[in-house]
Amino acid sequence: MDPIEKKKELRRKAMKLPLSPGVYLMHDKSGQIIYIGKAKALKNRVSQYFGSEKNHDNKVRRMVSHVDWFEYIVCDSEFEALVLESSLIKQNQPKYNILLKDDKGYSYIRVSPGPWPRMTEVKKVEEDGAKYIGPYMSSWSIKQTIDSARKIFRLPDCSRKFPQDFGKGRPCLNYYIKQCCAPCRGRVSEEEYNEAFQEAMDFIKGGSSASVKVLTERMEQAAENLEFELAARLRDRINAIEMMGARQKVVASRVEEQDVFALAQGETHTAFEVFRFTGNRLSDRESFLTEGCQPDPEARSEFLRQYYAIRDRVPPLVVLDGEVEDEELLVRWLSEKRGKTVRLLVPQRGDQAQLVQMCRKNAAESIARQTGGSGRDASALDELRRLLGLEKAPAYIESYDISNLAGGENVAGMVVFENGRPLKSAYRKFKIKTVEGQDDYGSMREVIRRRFQEYYACQEKGEAEGFGRLPDLILLDGGKGHVAAVQPLLEEMGIEVPLFGMVKDDRHRTRAIAQGGGEIAISSYRRAYTLVSSIQDEVHRFAIGYHRQQRKKSAISSTLTSIPGIGEARAKALLKHFKTVTAVSEADLAELEGAPGMTKPAARRVWEHFHPEAAGLEEGL
Known part of the structure; x- marks a missing residue:
């Protein structure tokens, strides 16, 4: 059918x-x-x-x-x-639903056998002579703990084997930044290494507080015994543990148990980030990248249902980065699953809002990895999407500006930003053809009409690049008047692309985003504000640069066309041959006669124009 x-x-x-x-x-x-x-x-x-x-x-x-x-x-x-x-x-497991894999199996710390042991995170216990510690629920937490222990106690994380690889290569960067004692140099004894390794294991098993207490006692004892080198080494380990603890406090929570969710959307994918807190500390972190883009409330609702369907623990508080569809139903479902009341919270300020921002930033990083861009750019595009209410992040943005001087040399510039960065190969210049005088609205309509006429022409040819590609967003350098002037034209041409204006303040700085019915304040959206400001500055620079170029050409052309017998065609031919008016003025008569399109009488008139004194002397002779 x-x-x-x-x-x-x-x-x-x-x-x-x-x-x-x-x-x-x-x-x-x-x-x-x-x-x-x-x-x-x-x-x-x-x-x-x-x-x-x-x-x-x-x-x-x-x-x-x-x-x-x-x-x-x-x-x-x-x-x-x-x-x-x-x-x-x-x-x-339907193909087009958000599907999350339940990969939260138990994790273990594996301690390799032998005189130079190593510690790694593994998913299962094997009969290989190694020692296993666990099980632990959070593989992320174990990886973080192992990483911290290695850095604090300066243990290697490379694949070199000891003592076989002693002296076979230079130490890696970790040695020079004091995060590895570099046994590979062959200058660390087996006894010293095993002592540091055992302290690392005590740190993992007992926690930072217990380790600090034990190390402090050993440091004081070493100082009393005049073992100052050992005391200094223990002091450095205590400082490293305390510094690591200070960094971890950045992601601490005043609420004992909660989950924090945030999403970021790109052009084709949605990323979800989950921070799980237990005992007031970040105990687990999970990232999910799903295909497709939905309105944020729908996406959050579907994700939460799938996430808690494969998780046993439901916390008393779930913190979200925005509204969620079916909130009452979700609260009831989560509460029944937990056996106690569950609360959903969308924080506007304070510590919880900062946690949400951190979570959202990490979601943007997932989008950036998928698109090959940077986390900052992905975050800015996602913030702009939320601000403007777009269905997806605007990966391909076109921006337009008109430039003229009292209605003269009317031109326009178009710049393109792809994935938050300028795409200069797609920039275009327009000479205004149908509008005379200072009519920015009319000029903008002409440019937009010509641009999308080219789009339809490219569609007929099967071309999908350049003008054959539809933008995800159009930004005009102007206010709601510009938007009101252009929007009906887009509708008339059947172009369904979001259209907004960029409004400047008295100091020519970006102040707001204009839409048909008014303005959207933007200054409080830091990343989106920076992106839009960059676009507005760039399109203004490009348009005014083209305008100045045209004015200069016009001035140069008028200098040559003021000479009797030199019209537009000969003026252009002279400029093409000599490159500049200065070069034309410095050319001798023979060079001018040999230029394309020139006759001897025309060449003499040009030469006489730039050498009036010499011409007068010839006449006197």
Whole structure:
């Protein structure tokens, strides 16, 4: 069946569904379940999939294109539908749902056998003669602890074997930054190494407080025995433990047990970050990267349901970076799962808000790794997405500015930022052709019309780069008047791209984002503000640079065309041949006669224009 007819048929079936709560299951041609969702009213929710695609992201469009049939289960309440949906997703693992793998098995610390032991984090115990400590629930926490112990007690983390590799290579960077004692040099005795290793194990087993107490007693005893070298070494270890503890306090929480969630969206993926706190300290951290972009409240709701479906521990407080869909249902579901009341919190200020910001920053880093950009740029784009209410992060931004002087030499510049960075190969210059005088609105409409006429021309040729690519966002250097002037044109041309203006203050600094109905304050959104300011400064620089170039050409051209017998064509030919007016003025008569497009009479008039005194002497002779 034709895809369009198939979609119409599915919509007709969806319109016959009851207006009752329930769960729906989408199947492909092979009968495989590809998506499971819940609905407050089945008819309304399911029919949306097979209506207009305008409000669907790419992931939903792909899912709908593969739906061959669907089934549904009517429930007594929306809460019952939520519980059933969670259970069915966990059971069937549909392709287009957010799927999280339950990889939280136990972790162990493995201590290798032999005289020069090493410690590593492993997932299972094996019969290999090594010593295993554990089990531990959080592999992240164990990795952090092992890393801290190595740095404090200066133990190697390389793959060199001792004593076989003594003296076979230079020490690595860790030795020079005092994070490794470098046994590879062959200058550390086995006794000294094992002593440091045992202290590291005591640190892991007993914690930092117990280690500091024991080391302090040993340091004082060493000082009394006049063993100053040993006392200094123990002092350095105590200082290292205290410094490590100070860094860990940055991610401490006043709440004893809580989970903190944040998300960041890129062009094609959504990253979720989870910080888990127990005993007022960060005990675990998890990162998830999922395909597709949904409105933030929907994404948070679906992620939370999947996350706690595969986790045994539900804390009394769940901190989020924004609103969540079905909040009351989620609270009820989490509370029943925990057996006690669970509270959802979206902090606006204070320590909790700072934890959310840290969590969101780490989510942006996941997006950056996926796109190959930087965490700062990914964070700025995600912040701009939230600020402007965009469906996805604007990876490809076009910005426009008009430049003229009292209506003369009317030009425009277009700059492009891709993944938060200037893409100079995509910059374009426009000479205004249809607008005369100082009419910025008319000039901007002309430029936008020409740009998207080129887009449609590229589409006919099958070209997807340059003007053949639609931007994710258009920013005009101007206020709501510019937006109001251009928005109807985009609608007329069938271009569905978000459009905003960039407003400056009296000092020509970015002040706000303009939209059709007013302005959006931006100064409190630090990363988004920096990005938009950079775009506005760059497009202004580019447009005014082009304007000055045109004015200079015009001035140069007028200098030559003021000479009798030298028109536009000959003036351009002279400039092309000699490069500058100065070079033309310094050329002798023979050189001017030999220039392209020149005649002897024309060459003499040019020469006489720049050498009037010499011409007068010739006449006198």
